[in-house]
Amino acid sequence: MAFEQSYGRRGSSFTQSYRCYPASFIEKPHLEKGDKIIMPPSALDRLAFLHIEYPMLFELSNPSAGRVTHCGVLEFxxxxxxxxxxxWMMENMLLQEGDIVQVKNASLSKGTFVKLQPHTKDFLDISNPKVVLETTLRSFSCLTTGDTIMVAYNNKKFYIDVVETKPSSAVSIIETDCEVDFAPPLDYKEPEKPAVSTPVKKPRAEEEVEDEPAKKTPKFSPFTGPGRRLDGKPSTSTDEADKPSSSAAAQPHESETPSSSCKAPRYCGKLVFGSNAGPAPKPTPKATKEVRSEEPPVKSEESKFKAFTGKKYSLKS
Structure with missing residues (x-):
């Protein structure tokens, strides 16, 4: 009966309080690379009597700070x-050397998903961080949401937060396929996007002032002034230059017949300079035949061009 009072009845849970110290006190530095603790031999006897299932997992709690985590056991x-x-586990629990910690056996489900967040982006600069993390987690028995685990690599310590675990807040990672996801490091900063300069909209009054000179600038229109005569007299009409000349009006149209266009004292379809040109001789039947065959008429000596034979005009009226 005394045995049952000391160690409890079979099937009951294991609960015990101990004073905690870091692993450096017993010269076991490899203990820092995992989440396993070292317990006294009496704890093994009690766990065996209670038939605690393997692997043995425990819940550690610090009632004074309200911190809870989970771990495995390495030796007794x-x-x-x-x-x-x-x-690093004592730091998570806010424990000092010699503080009291409660140890309770726990049964955890196998983890299916874990989300981790490194404290610094230096961890991502490792040649192969995935392999380093997998090697480190082999020394771990379980993970608890909110914990900060330590990964030692190349004489440097990297701290990683456990952001999320599924299917529960604490999971076992012994002999299980667990999906691991990474959140951006705590010191990660997104690259700043170049600032896009937006044009400053001017007040409407300033826009009207700027547009006003452009509206008042007159457009250039050529040949819009009044006409002037060379002799100084006022111009009688500005439309005289636009009227067709008498010589151009006197020219026959191509559609007119030869009989109607030959009334002028010049050859048909010919423009002769000079006023001394006499009437054209009547065409002979042979010449008429040649005109109809589109052959040029025989030019007479009188129809030749004579220079400076026209009338002369003076600028003064």
Whole structure:
């Protein structure tokens, strides 16, 4: 009966309080690379009596700070009443050397999804961070949402937050296929986009002032002034220059017949300079035949061009 009062009845949970110390006190530095603790031999006897399932997982809690995490066990070689924890786990629990921590056995479901967030982007600069993370997590038994785990690589420590775990807030990662996702590092900053300069809209009054000179500028219109005579007398009509000349009006149209266009004292279809040109001789039947065959008429000596034979005109009336 005393045995049952000391160790509890079979089938009951394991719950015990211990004083905690970092793993450096027993010269086991490899303990810092995982989440396993070292417990006293008496704890093993009690766990065996209660038939606790393997692998043995525990819930650690610090009632004074309200912190809870989960871990596994590596060995049962600690002094009675003491346990040894990784130092990064003591930091998560806000525990100091010699503080009291409660240990309780736990049964966790296998994890299917874990989301991690590195503290610094230096972790992503590693040649192969995925392989480094997989190697490190082999030393872990479980993960708890809100914890910060430590990954040691190349003499440098990288801290990673556990942002999310599925299917519960604490999962076991022993012999399970777990999907891992990464959130942007805490010190990551998105590249700044170049600022797009927006044109400043001017007041309507300024736009009207700028447009006013353009509206008042007159357009150039050629040949719009009044006409002037060379002799100084006023011009009688500005439309005289636009009237067709008498010589152009006297020219016959191509559609007119030869009989109607030959009334003028010149050859048909010919423009002769000079006023001394006499009447054209009547065409002979032979010449008429040649005109109809589109052959040029025989030019007479009188129809030749004579220079400076016309009338002369003076600028003064």
């Amino acid at each position: 070689v600690a002094d009675e009443g003491l346990i040894y924890l990784p130092y």
